[in-house]
Amino acid sequence: MKSGKITKCPNCGSKDLYWDRKRGEVICKKCGLVIEDKVIDFSQEWREFSDQGESKRRVGSPLTYTKHDKGLSTKIGKSGDLSKMSPSEKRMYYRMKKWQTRISTPIERNLKFALAELKRVASFLDVPKIAEEDAAMIYRMAAEKGLVRGRSMESVVAGALYASCRRHGVPRTLDEISNAFPLDKKEIGKTYRFICRELRIRILPTSPQDYVQRFASELHLKPKTVSRAVEIIKKANKLEITSGKGPMGIAAAALYVAALLCGEKKTQRDVADVAGVTEVTIRNRYKELLEKLKLEDQIKKIREKA
């Protein structure tokens, strides 16, 4: 186990820390402070679970949140060789049994279905394991706070998944997620916001750059065009014409412009479709981009050529 394990936020003192494994950062959920870069401690659990007066220590590799019993049931009785276990393993074994008995509680039963649904959708959408895990954790917290009551289980799963994707910089649009559920975008968005508010989850606004890569590959654009689009977005960021605007609209417009400049012309319709925005939005962003980045002349030249 590594030394220097962090349990408290040096800024606000909150113990509610969130470990972003993908980025290797520990983030305080309360104040958003990034506490340490490059955490390599893979055996640490980042959040304690209320286990009723028991020792809160954990032994062994991290438990998974994607199983309703945290992945314990698959292990119980597998080897069956208690005598060969070390004392710490024995302790874990008994704890696992304890968890297994909890499956009968309503919350655990609900979790069982919810996590099965999550798994199905996550694989359908190719969501990375980390984000799926986190979504499971969010759902569990929501369930324990009784936030599922009065809402459909699916919408909470969808909301949790969306929140987790946002938190991990996994660019999945609300549209894509809603396609995997028998729900509409509005309801998922609503639940998503509700969950974030109730669980105090801090979500950073997504950057247009997160979307560029994916939209571009769907449009079969060349890498050169993609980097051009990213360049455009960076400039736009500097000029502060991106704040408050929908990131997908900006990503779409940047790609549209970049495609024009690189001779890979796509129609506004094409770009709008993959980005999940309308042509009108692209036009608006496009106009702003041309104005502020002084690209009008370049575009004109290309128009004349064609």
Next chain:
DNA sequence: AAGACGAAAGTGGTTGA
């Protein structure tokens, strides 16, 4: 005929009194 452009009216969420 298809694509680009823009005006006008409507939607859902945020904000601030």
Next chain:
DNA sequence: TCAACAACTTTCGTCTT
């Protein structure tokens, strides 16, 4: 709690290629 507000959408008519 309600009204103002910004971003975005829908719809539709008009140009341009």
